[in-house]
Amino acid sequence: MPQVSLTVNGTQHTVEVENRTLLVELLREKIGLTGTHVGCDTSQCGACVVHVDGTSVKSCTMLAVQAEGANVTTIEGLAAADGTLHPMQEMFREHHALQCGFCTPGMVMSAIDLVQSHPEGLSEHQIREGLEGNLCRCTGYHNIVKAIAAAWPLMHGKTMPAAAE
Amino acid sequence: MYDFAYQKPGSVADAVKALAADPEAKALAGGMTLIPVLKQRLNHPSVVVDLAKTGLSGITAGAGSVTIGAMTTHAAVAASAEVRRIIPALAALAGGIGDEQVRHRGTIGGSLANDDPAADYPAAALALGATITTNKRAIAADDFFQGMFTTALEADEIITSVTFPAPAAANYQKFRNPASRYAIVGVFVARFPAGVRVAVTGAGQGGVFRHAAMEAALSANFSPDAIAAVTTPAGDMNSDIHASAEYRAHLVGVMARRAVAAAS
Numbered sequence: 395m396p397q398v399s400l401t402v403n404g405t406q407h408t409v410e411v412e413n414r415t416l417l418v419e420l421l422r423e424k425i426g427l428t429g430t431h432v433g434c435d436t437s438q439c440g441a442c443v444v445h446v447d448g449t450s451v452k453s454c455t456m457l458a459v460q461a462e463g464a465n466v467t468t469i470e471g472l473a474a475a476d477g478t479l480h481p482m483q484e485m486f487r488e489h490h491a492l493q494c495g496f497c498t499p500g501m502v503m504s505a506i507d508l509v510q511s512h513p514e515g516l517s518e519h520q521i522r523e524g525l526e527g528n529l530c531r532c533t534g535y536h537n538i539v540k541a542i543a544a545a546w547p548l549m550h551g552k553t554m555p556a557a558a559e
Numbered sequence: 560m561y562d563f564a565y566q567k568p569g570s571v572a573d574a575v576k577a578l579a580a581d582p583e584a585k586a587l588a589g590g591m592t593l594i595p596v597l598k599q600r601l602n603h604p605s606v607v608v609d610l611a612k613t614g615l616s617g618i619t620a621g622a623g624s625v626t627i628g629a630m631t632t633h634a635a636v637a638a639s640a641e642v643r644r645i646i647p648a649l650a651a652l653a654g655g656i657g658d659e660q661v662r663h664r665g666t667i668g669g670s671l672a673n674d675d676p677a678a679d680y681p682a683a684a685l686a687l688g689a690t691i692t693t694n695k696r697a698i699a700a701d702d703f704f705q706g707m708f709t710t711a712l713e714a715d716e717i718i719t720s721v722t723f724p725a726p727a728a729a730n731y732q733k734f735r736n737p738a739s740r741y742a743i744v745g746v747f748v749a750r751f752p753a754g755v756r757v758a759v760t761g762a763g764q765g766g767v768f769r770h771a772a773m774e775a776a777l778s779a780n781f782s783p784d785a786i787a788a789v790t791t792p793a794g795d796m797n798s799d800i801h802a803s804a805e806y807r808a809h810l811v812g813v814m815a816r817r818a819v820a821a822a823s
Contacts, residue, residue, distance in 0.1 A: 396565065413565040413607070414597070437595060438738070443660055449634075452660045455594045459565050460587075460609060504659065526740070527658025 400464050402427065403471030411458045418442045418453035420461070421468060429469040429499050433529070440528030443500035444468045450507035452527070469499035472506075481548035482506050482541070491541035493532040504528050505542045506549075515555040516546055560597045564606040570613060571717060575694050577608045579715035584608055586717060588630060588669030591661050615668065615719055620645060623725045629668025629718040634659070636667060646687070647823065648729035648747070652679050655733060657740050668718040674766060676707035676797070677741035681767035682731065683723070686747035686758035690722045707766035726751050728781075730822040732814040733761075736801055743802050746770075746814040748822055754778040757815060762796050762807045773815055783816040 399408045402425055409424045421427045421444065430453060433441035437455040444453045445467040472480035479487070482502050492498045508524040509516065516524070521539045530538065546554045568574040578584045585604035587593055596602045615630040620641040627636060636642055637654030656662055656670075656679050670680040671691060684691065684700040691698045693716045703711050712718070726749040733745040742761030749756045755777035757770040776785045791811040796804035 412562050414560040414562045416594075435598070437591065437661065440658075440660065449663045450660050451663050455591060455661075456664065457565070457590070457594065457607075459567075460590070460611065462567070508659070524659055527660045 396459060398458050398462050400461050400466055402466045403468060409458070413457065413459055415458040416454055417444070417446075417456040417458050417461050417466075420458040421453060421466070427468050427470050431496055431499055433496065433500075438527075438529065439497070440500040440504060441497050443503040443528065445503060445507065448507075448510075450504050467503075469502060472502070480506070482509070482545045485541040485545040485548070486538070489537045489541040489544060491533070491537040497528060497530045501525070501528050501530065501538055505538075505545065509542065509546050509549050512546075513550060516543065517556075518543065561600060561603045563597075563604050565609065566606060567609040567612050571615065571694050571719060574608050574610055574613050574717055575715050577606065578717070581605055582714060586610055586672070588672070589632065589665040590669075591657065591665040592669065592673050592675065610668075610717065613717075618642060621722070624722050625649075625725070626720050626722040627667050628720050630666050631668075633657070633662035633665050633667070633670075637662065645725045646723055646729060648726075648731050648749075649683050649687070649723060652683050652731045652733075652747070655679065655731075655735075655740070667721055671703070671721065672710060672712055672718055674704055674708050674710050675741070676763070676766040677736075677739075677743070677745075677761040679731070679733065679742060679745055679760065682742075682745050682747040682758045682760035684721065684758075685767050685769060686749040686756045687723045687726060687729065688749075688751075688756060689724075691718055692720045692722065693718050701769075704767050707764075709766070724751070728822040730818040732818040732821070734810050734814055744807050744810040744814050746811060746818050748777070748815060748818040750777070750781055750822060755781060759791075759811055759815075762791075762811055764795055764797055768795075770811070770815070777819065781819065781822075783819045786812065786815055786819065 395410045431441035433439035437452045442454040583605035587607045587609045615628045617628040618639045619626045625645045633653045633656045642650040689700045729749040731747040733742045744762045745760040747758045757773040760767045772789045791808040793804040793808040796807040798804040
């Protein structure tokens with residue numbers, strides 16, 4: 395059986411998979427990290443978003459074997475060892491940016507990539523556009539957008555400049 | 560998904576060898592189309608040949624052109640300072656494909672080789688008169704696209720890069736499906752000293768096509784008014800749950816006029 399070696403949340407894993415095993419299946423079923431969700435399974439909804447080598451991707455549309463040697467971060471890898479939440483998680487809590495919570499892991503992972511990749515600042519419009527690949531079916535997006543705007547200064551350690559559109 | 564063998568060759572030559580050795584082999588670029596297709600069991604390759612390690616990623620600015628490696632992601636093209644400087648319309652097009660996560664994986668070579676009739680890149684390649692370079696030859700975009708999901712590529716032929724000549728002005732306007740973000744109609748207009756090229760995606764029954772009547776009108780007078788009276792025959796258009804053929808034909812005109820007005 396094929397083997398995949400990869401780092402997940404800082405821990406090295408070598409896992410037996412089939413070539414057709416998806417990255418999300420490896421994470422959930424082989425490593426037991428069920429925080430990453432499968433919503434639509436058709437790369438639309440974004441519940442399965444994780445970071446592969448620092449970039450947000452849909453883990454339901456990537457083969458586990460494609461992640462050989464990769465550094466993967468899932469929702470479980472965000473909080474500090476003492477349980478201190480990542481600023482994005484904290485702001486999702488602060489701004490009530492979730493209701494049922496199913497889309498939340500993917501939202502948080504996409505949001506972190508969005509904030510990290512925009513050191514120049516983010517407008518509300520850019521945040522909404524940046525969440526195109528993540529669907530929420532209960533709260534709507536308003537508080538999610540607020541949480542992401544609030545997390546930007548915490549993640550960059552300064553006040554957010556007024557972003558150019 | 561049916562299971563398959565998997566190879567990740569370290570060079571284009573080895574990837575070509577793997578594809579040539581097995582008629583049921585399939586090349587994997589970003590996987591944003593192939594993996595969903597495999598999940599639906601619409602395709603059953605014997606071996607998937609992953610091109611990730613073939614060194615085909617990167618963007619090079621030339622004299623009056625830009626060359627993009629086949630495995631360059633949409634996100635990299637959208638963010639490239641070179642592409643934004645030389646052909647801003649191409650960077651904007653790449654930034655409007657799918658969503659952020661799809662753009663992090665999807666590649667220009669994969670998009671062109673797949674030739675989805677509603678994909679964005681075929682419109683850019685055809686309107687800009689791009690040259691598609693493979694392991695075997697250089698193919699003009701006019702010869703490359705041969706009907707939906709059909710290209711000039713042979714079974715053991717891999718796109719290595721795409722070279723886009725810089726236009727004097729260009730723009731791409733897409734009326735997108737709000738769920739899939741594919742083009743219901745997308746029109747790419749490119750103005751060159753020798754004339755104007757107009758390519759339409761999402762609309763035609765035969766995939767991406769050049770709009771000869773608009774090209775003639777715009778080459779004489781590059782303004783939205785010049786094509787106000789140019790019609791698009793609905794008989795050649797797709798019709799589906801998203802848009803009728805008549806509506807698509809109408810949208811071709813609207814998107815083309817918007818593209819001309821916005822071209823820079």
